[in-house]
Amino acid sequence: xxxxxxxxxxxxxxxxxxxxxxxxxxxxxxxxxxxxxxxxxxxxxxxxxxxxxxxxxxxxxxxxxxxxxxxxxxxxxxxxxxxxxxxxxxxxxxxx
Numbered sequence: 192x193x194x195x196x197x198x199x200x201x202x203x204x205x206x207x208x209x210x211x212x213x214x215x216x217x218x219x220x221x222x223x224x225x226x227x228x229x230x231x232x233x234x235x236x237x238x239x240x241x242x243x244x245x246x247x248x249x250x251x252x253x254x255x256x257x258x259x260x261x262x263x264x265x266x267x268x269x270x271x272x273x274x275x276x277x278x279x280x281x282x283x284x285x286x287x
Contacts, residue, residue: 196244199268200255206272207247214246244269 194206209215215226221242229239245262248255256262 194272196240196247197270197272198244198248198253199270200248200253200262200265203253205248205251205253207244207251207253209243209247211247211250213250214243217246218243241267241269 194208196207196209198205198207218224218226218229218239222239229235229243241263242259244267245255245259256265
């Protein structure tokens, strides 16, 4: 699966895939909600996206703090990645 988000954190930029089993199960354990809920615009929360990117960064070798709140306090930039056609590749933007 291609990367869905670009993270800029402490001057470094990384493209991240949030759809790995580790990231999805970490999300479900923390928020007690199905990973599929991230794809529903009316239910999506900013904290969910930030957590998914945080866990993806952690699992894909990006240096992030041990605590999620410390990551948030550093004010990271999180942007969805668009494919070559200009369509969002972020799976939370529409049908899968």
